Amino acid sequence: MSKIIEELQQDRKMIFSLIQKKGPLTKRAIQNLTNIKLTTLNRIISDLIFKELIIEESVGESTGGRKPALYNVNSSKFYSIGIDISRTYTQIVLTNLKMQIIKEKRFSGEDWYSSEDLVERIVEAVKGLLYGINITSDYLLGVGVGVIGPLEREKETKTSSTNMGKSSFKSKLIKESLESRLGLPVIIDNGANCAVLGEYFYGFGKGYDNIAYFNCGMGIRTGVITSGKIIRAINDREDAFGHMVISIDGRECYCGNCGCVESYSSIYSIVKEFKSKFKKENKSCTENYLDSIDYKDVFNLANKGEPISKAVVSNSAIVFGTALTNYINLLNPQLVILSGPTIYNSDIFYKLSTEVAIKKINASNANIKFSKGGYFKEYTMAVGAAAMVIESKISLGAERRQQ
Template sequence: MLQQFVGLVSPKMKNLKHLYGLIHKTGPVDKNTLMKLTSYRSATCARLIEELLQAELIYESGLGKSSGGRKPSMYTINPAISYVVGVDISSTYTTVLLLDLNLNIVDSATLEMTWQITAEYTLQFIIENIEQMLTEHDVQHNQLLGIGVGAIGPLDREKGIILTPKTYISDGWENVNIVRPLKQHFNTLVLLDNGANLAALGEYQNDYMKEVNNLIFTIPGIGIRCGIISNGEIVRGKIDVEGSFGHIPVDIHGRQCWCGSFGCLVAYSSIPSVRKEIIDRIKRGNKSIIQQMVDKLDDVQFNHILNALEKNDALCEDVIREAAFYYGIALATLTHLLYPDVVVIGGTLGTNQLFYEVASETALQRVRNFSDYPVQFVQPSLKYDTVAIGAGSMIFNYFVE
């Protein structure tokens, strides 16, 4: 029945779709609560619930609290009647997830994105692993609602094309149509969006949907990206500019950015800028454990920096603190502009505890003048699967919103 929710549908089907969406968002939920949320009459609501039960889209999950009479039946969606696939193609890893309709991970596969991993190889990895997951978990192709893909922009979402990304390590990622071959192979819905948007959507629907309406997900990594949820929906610009947050100026007389401007956030708080600053300081005579880890400074990678941080290397800690300070300034600017309820600091840098603590405290200090505005700065609850879960959520939402 979920496929019947899409397109021009009858008033009755619209009511079923609306009720199903509410049960997904608020469940377990009783009939009286659904009546209040929808203004449906008791008989109408009962009939719609019965149809959803007959279609096995929902089930009775137990009894609720009594308000004086019999305990009411509670309803929740059936997560195993259909499945979605979420894919995250980032600059470091490609992740493929098979998800049930509660966005619980049923199976997963991960591919490290080295210089040898081309777009063609990545696509084949995605197809082979989806097929393997469906077979292993006895999921029929007609039970697959669709495949959501998150990728680094710029993108042409309508045509399903990855245009000219700058942060993939290997060649051959320009003008890659990632949607068409997946659609042809699986004969199912395939949607593409940028990873920052889907990270925000995944975190919002997994952890905050019942509590808040506005969330920002920021991703400091090789680049700096940002996804925005406003009133429960992804905010998209006319063009795909997920990386624009990285070009907020934090010091107009500071370092020159690759874009040509001076003082952009990405010149201070990205992995390449952190790496460059550490190498420059060592060349100027500062000491670091990193010198014992590599033969040449040009061989320094981010994992060396993380190892040095674990050993309390003073130089690396100082550079991370500085990067996080500038990131906190940018977060405060973003917060003053958009008034989110929650700001998530994710990405490779955001998962480092020192970076997170300094960035969040810096941002909080700059918004504390507005004491009646209780914004939260948090780390992602989903860690490394956020984008792929958001991609699966995008598919589910296509059928119920």
């Protein structure tokens, strides 16, 4: 049953995808969008109803005579699992075909210490999500996993080890282990690519050709879609923007360059700069006190107007906004979504960085829209991973991300 969508004929995939994203729709509306003959459309709709992929949901407004039927996807039959693995947490969601979250589970990055342990925690969490609800594996389309890159597609291993701070994991091992334990197909991609895909098809990105997604946290993760296609960096790195050099004589970055965006605008850099400046201004403060300060403390102080933290956060926002200007001028996104811990915890950072970007954009008629968090907010990467499973089966031009 998990292959029922994948095995559809192309015309049925097209109609199903259209109804899924734009439904409920009448037959007339579908015809206007596709130019398919009514007799052909009737056969396709009957087949999709028989396969329980769509339903006749209700009736539409009459234009004279009998009211037309409205068709929508069957949101209570088929499901997808999305997983977002970051340095500090793992988020798991169960979604229906409309990308609505049915259940979700989140656990801390401190709750696992190896790839094998992470797989155990994920399997346990997935079983917990399915417990008590009438969903069998027959109606689960697959598992999408968003991870921190890079993913080395051209090499034999197809994936790379990812440094998660206290330990590392191999994407290939995660994929193979989850497929074995869950009995479902697993697709892995960078979390930022998952996020931008989910927003493009199901969130605030619907109706746009070009959108960009930024997750500002311990690092700066970026996903971009141009003309409906994900633009991939070398080795599928999602931190390419973060290592854009913004000042040739700037701060040293862990990548070996100087003046990278991340060396100013990542959480690590913001906290490090605040502690350095605070210690200079308050020579009597102890190391224990400085060690106890985390990024939320710095952002809270800045939001309250404390001068050192406010100056540090403001400078990081100006750097980020300037780099964002370069990015916008180069790729011309119509919608820019800013997300992640920095955005959610610092009004100053979001407001100032977007103001700088808008002011510096080199286009008099630029009509760039910004979104704080996107449609799915903190669930964007996990929902995007679930969407990746469905899109891999139904989008006629979608890349098959099944490394």
